[in-house]
Amino acid sequence: MKESGRxxxxxxxxxxxxxxxxRCAQDCVFAPYFPADxxxxxxxxxxxxxxxxxxxxxxxxxxxxxxxxxxxMVYEANARVRDPVYGCVGAISSLQRxxxxxxxxLALAQAEVVHMRVRQFTSSSNPGAMDMxxxxxxxxxxxxxx
Amino acid sequence: MKESGRxxxxxxxxxxxxxxxxRCAQDCVFAPYFPADxxxxxxxxxxxxxxxxxxxxxxxxxxxxxxxxxxxMVYEANARVRDPVYGCVGAISSLQRxxxxxxxxLALAQAEVVHMRVRQFTSSSNPGAMDMxxxxxxxxxxxxxx
Numbered sequence: 277m278k279e280s281g282r283x284x285x286x287x288x289x290x291x292x293x294x295x296x297x298x299r300c301a302q303d304c305v306f307a308p309y310f311p312a313d314x315x316x317x318x319x320x321x322x323x324x325x326x327x328x329x330x331x332x333x334x335x336x337x338x339x340x341x342x343x344x345x346x347x348x349m350v351y352e353a354n355a356r357v358r359d360p361v362y363g364c365v366g367a368i369s370s371l372q373r374x375x376x377x378x379x380x381x382l383a384l385a386q387a388e389v390v391h392m393r394v395r396q397f398t399s400s401s402n403p404g405a406m407d408m409x410x411x412x413x414x415x416x417x418x419x420x421x422x
Numbered sequence: 423m424k425e426s427g428r429x430x431x432x433x434x435x436x437x438x439x440x441x442x443x444x445r446c447a448q449d450c451v452f453a454p455y456f457p458a459d460x461x462x463x464x465x466x467x468x469x470x471x472x473x474x475x476x477x478x479x480x481x482x483x484x485x486x487x488x489x490x491x492x493x494x495m496v497y498e499a500n501a502r503v504r505d506p507v508y509g510c511v512g513a514i515s516s517l518q519r520x521x522x523x524x525x526x527x528l529a530l531a532q533a534e535v536v537h538m539r540v541r542q543f544t545s546s547s548n549p550g551a552m553d554m555x556x557x558x559x560x561x562x563x564x565x566x567x568x
Contacts, residue, residue: 326472333506341507348511352498360479361487364510365494371517378524385531392538 291318296327305334309346320353321346437464442473451480455492466499467492 292306293299295318300307310318321330330349334342355364362369438452439445441464446453456464467476476495480488501510508515 324475325470326475329470329472333502337506345507348508351511352502352509356479356498360483361491362494363498364514365497368510368513368517371514371521374521375517375524378521378528382524382528382531385528385535388535389531389538392535392542396538396542 288312291315292322292327295319295322305331309334309343317346317350320357321349324353324356325349434458437461438468438473441465441468451477455480455489463492463496466503467495470499470502471495 289298289300289312290304290307291310291312291314293304294312295315306318325333333345333349337345352364355367359366435444435446435458436450436453437456437458437460439450440458441461452464464473471479479491479495483491498510501513505512
């Protein structure tokens, strides 16, 4: 697993050691996650977090979590390179606006269902029909069942 | 504006210079955004991005964008300190799951509206009623207007 970032049979340096111009040791913490043929991955995290911080963050994690940590750092770093002011916090704001919009559309659609149910039930003069219609549409039971 | 991070009348160092144990110069790039009474803000960005990278990122931005950049870096850094594996990418995944769930609920509610409209219109034997019902419920026009 540790050797996945290197060419077999040769100790060619990983992308991190290549950029940092240092010897890539057998137990290099970067090598499994920053292969030589993907230099941009390390360049981004180095520019945004700094090699020493990435090293420290990886060392503080158990090995089975390091790959996910590298992926999330690369994602964050690329977002910060693309948008130096907001980074991936820009994506969070945009997703939150989408959620607000979807919640509004959902509330409207659910209100419409309630409205149509109330009209449908009251036209049949069923006592207590309005409460039933509201309950059914808002309590999450199957809307197709009536 | 540049002096907002300092006490008037005294050149007390900003939180960044205090942590880095250096003289806080009159034109310190950190001082406006890292006041001495909020040491945790700089401690987080220093731990995650490194003081030198934060300095570089701020220097590369026009002054009117620096405050937003600091806020987003502090948010990102705090997220990474809380969750060293996923950082704020964890929040992005969670928001995307919420969006998927809301889209499913919205599609169900809209399908229910179409279903009720079709039933309502076809019971009145109006020619072309089904197409009209589907169009009205899915094209985003006011659902209350019919």
